[in-house]
Amino acid sequence: MSVVLNVAILASGNGSNAENIMSSFKNESTVRVVCVISDQEGSFVLQRSKKFSIPCYCVSKISGESKISHECRIVELIRNHGGDFVLLAGYMMVLSSYFIGEFWNHKLNRANIINIHPSLLPKYPGMNSYKRAYLDRANSGVSVHYVDSGVDTGEIILQETFDYSDCDTFEAYEQKGRTIEVRLYPKALKIIHEELVSC
Numbered sequence: 001m002s003v004v005l006n007v008a009i010l011a012s013g014n015g016s017n018a019e020n021i022m023s024s025f026k027n028e029s030t031v032r033v034v035c036v037i038s039d040q041e042g043s044f045v046l047q048r049s050k051k052f053s054i055p056c057y058c059v060s061k062i063s064g065e066s067k068i069s070h071e072c073r074i075v076e077l078i079r080n081h082g083g084d085f086v087l088l089a090g091y092m093m094v095l096s097s098y099f100i101g102e103f104w105n106h107k108l109n110r111a112n113i114i115n116i117h118p119s120l121l122p123k124y125p126g127m128n129s130y131k132r133a134y135l136d137r138a139n140s141g142v143s144v145h146y147v148d149s150g151v152d153t154g155e156i157i158l159q160e161t162f163d164y165s166d167c168d169t170f171e172a173y174e175q176k177g178r179t180i181e182v183r184l185y186p187k188a189l190k191i192i193h194e195e196l197v198s199c
């Protein structure tokens with residue numbers, strides 16, 4: 001039986017990871033990007049998805065709206081497009097346990113929600129991770145992990161590291177990480193797909 005991951009991408013900004021996923025799987029039958037959703041008006045990720053003719057939406061939180069109501073609108077959109085997996089690609093909102101429950105995989109006891117994070121988790125969770133690690137003169141890396149209800153705390157799927165001493169400037173340091181991100185997210189999705197095929 002063929003297994004297809006029908007993924008919705010959630011992103012808040014530039015969208016280089018989102019574009020990389022759309023591009024990496026555009027001619028493959030393993031992962032199908034069903035839609036791209038941003039919570040930020042005018043974010044560049046929406047332009048990027050148009051290049052691939054993938055439906056894209058801005059679903060921003062209305063002033064005074066509850067987090068659950070905002071997430072409900074996102075979940076509905078994902079469901080309408082047949083999405084059963086969620087990929088976070090620079091999505092800056094923390095997901096509630098309601099949202100996580102909506103994509104819970106009872107068989108595998110984890111959510112079908114994946115995130116890429118710019119650090120070697122559990123180090124430097126949260127925002128500005130490359131910057132904080134660089135200022136500490138720390139080696140760093142990239143993690144792809146399942147999402148749980150904590151902030152960047154879910155089970156790790158893949159990690160790759162790089163050395164502080166290889167980088168003369170912050171720009172070079174960040175670029176090292178970005179280069180790893182491009183490789184790591186598609187690789188992690190292939191691992192997930194193989195796992196689903198075999199179970």
Ligand code: GAR
Pocket residue numbers: 011012013014015016017018089090091116117118126127128129181
């Ligand atoms: C990426 O570096 C990603 O790892 C990071 O945001 C950036 C998004 O860039 N994610 C996080 O910090 C999540 N906590 P992009 O919009 O160009 O893909």
